[in-house]
Amino acid sequence: MGVVLTKAHRALIDEYGELERRLAEFKPVADRAAAVKKALSSLGDSHPADQPLALEGAHYTVHLSPKAIERKVFDIDKLWATIGKSKFLQFCRFPLAAIDQHVASSLHPAFLLAEHSGNRTVKAVAKASAVKKSKAA
DSSP states (O other): OOOOOOHHHHHHHHHHHHHHHHHHHTHHHHHHHHHHHHHHHHTTTTSOTTSOEEEEOSSOEEEEOOOOOOOOOSOHHHHHHHHHHHHHHHHOOOOHHHHHHHSOGGGGGGTOOOOSOSOOOOOOOOOHHHHHHHHHO
């Protein structure tokens, strides 16, 4: 059973393929930007976490925001006692990697559900005609 593609669908497919091709050209720039951003962010490590910081270059100013507030439970027993077992279990989530590490896979079917419900990856693959066209441009 195949998917029926209209002319508009085929145009979207080709547009997406071209956009992916063009974005790939900028990957080295994006990778460098990420590395430079990380280096600049680390300049604020000794600055007070709740204060913004402005870094002055010759042509640009880079603003570092205050560090984001991260919250985590540090006393799980007190949380259980405060909200009770029912609410605790309602909100409790376990990392699946931790379950995989500590529980034999033969026991997983008793409490884990695995189904094809996640996102699909979308990848355009150029046909020979598109490769010839992009080299000619």
